[in-house]
Amino acid sequence: MELTIEVLDHIGAFLDDRTPSFETWLEWKLDGITPGIRRNVEHWIRLLHDGGPRSKPRDEATVWNYLNRIRPVLIDWSSRYDHLREVTRDDVLAQLDALNGSQRQHTLIVLRSLFGRAKKNGTIFKNPTGRIRVGQREHGIIQPLEPEHIDNSVAAVAKPADRLVLALAAVHAARSDEQVIAAGSLLRALHDATSGSDLVGRFPVVCHxxxxxNNTIFRNGTPAAFIDFDTAAPGSPLEDLAYMAWIL
Incomplete structure (x- = not known):
């Protein structure tokens, strides 16, 4: 037995030659980004992950969150530009205008990190995120819900926890424009598609x-599809409803 182990060890049978999960994840997340932009992004994200001569490695969760946060932005820019140096201040502002609250702030922080690194490397001439400040975004006029929708929502809750979620949604949610209506329709379609399937277990639906x-694809300014189902799991549809109400 010992001889067998020695032989296997000698030929490298015990060496772990699997591709690290970070490499697999990075390749997946960089897919679809135009080569010129991809080179800058990959260099930046590897520096965050591995550290450098003057910087310590970041926590892996932070690295993942950074790239996940701006990937939709990079995909959008890749459809128009070949390199980060083509991105303007107006392009950055346009992306931020589509977000609210902490998501706008976080996206700006991540973009500043990316463009700051590219500027230090000399691959861009000017940092388009410079002097951009993110404040509270003004919301549209709140529109009332139809009585039928209110009655259906109240009838759907029975447990105290569900009532709390509904109360939060009632306080924070507002059908203010076509974007909110379209996002709600997407959410309802997701829940309807999974309701009653083997995926839900003891729960009503699969929640995003x-x-x-940041996890929505927009077509002509209107939500068209959800992406990044990394946190999807069985649950109550009110979980997604309350989250969307809070984030919007």
């Missing part, structure tokens, strides 16, 4: 659990 603007 992060149905915010």
């Amino acid at each position: 659990h992060d149905p915010g603007p």
